[in-house]
Amino acid sequence: MTRLALHSRLIPGTEEAYEIEHATVWPELIEVMTAAGITDWSIWRSGRDLFHLVECDDFEAAVAKLSNDPVDQRWQQHMAQFVEGFAKNPDGLAGQSLRHVWTMSEQTAG
Template sequence: MNRLALHSRLLPGTEESYEREHARVWPELIAVMRAAGIRDWSIWRSGRDLFHLVDCDDFEAAVAVLATDPVDQRWQQHMSQFVEGFAANPDGAAGQALRHVWTMSEQDQLGS
């Protein structure tokens, strides 16, 4: 797995604060994420809905590493004042990944 999408939702009224918190994420958190195998993580927002795109070879392994890391635990605790939670998907990686439907570049590689 190289990329996966996640969906989370903000608590009402926290949209601007959430964006301010992500204007510059803690450098030590980025280091921990990279060490866990996450190459990149992007977030888009529509109203209270957040859509995440994660580039990682093994998301479940990365989540397991992060779950025991004190820096990530501190970040998750801090961000809990903004985030209602992640959408659950029992079929997805770590129970969170959205179901992949289509990727243009993958279709191009198959020869349309």
């Protein structure tokens, strides 16, 4: 299982609307994300900055599978009215993950 973090930024003035949209994400989107191998996805917000924690088997494979899925395409198009985009990391998984620096449990495990 892989855990990775992503960073995206909201368009100014869309913070409340974004949270309303995520009060209940489309059930069919959760189904396709699960089928793509994503087991959990959490989002935190600080101002316009969004921080995502994703747990999955293979993020690159999941992103590739979702990119061709009509449900995910509709969701991405819908969310484009709120999100400027994801931060890019050419060294990260699928070009989006943040660079991992430290995890307490990894250090204490051995």
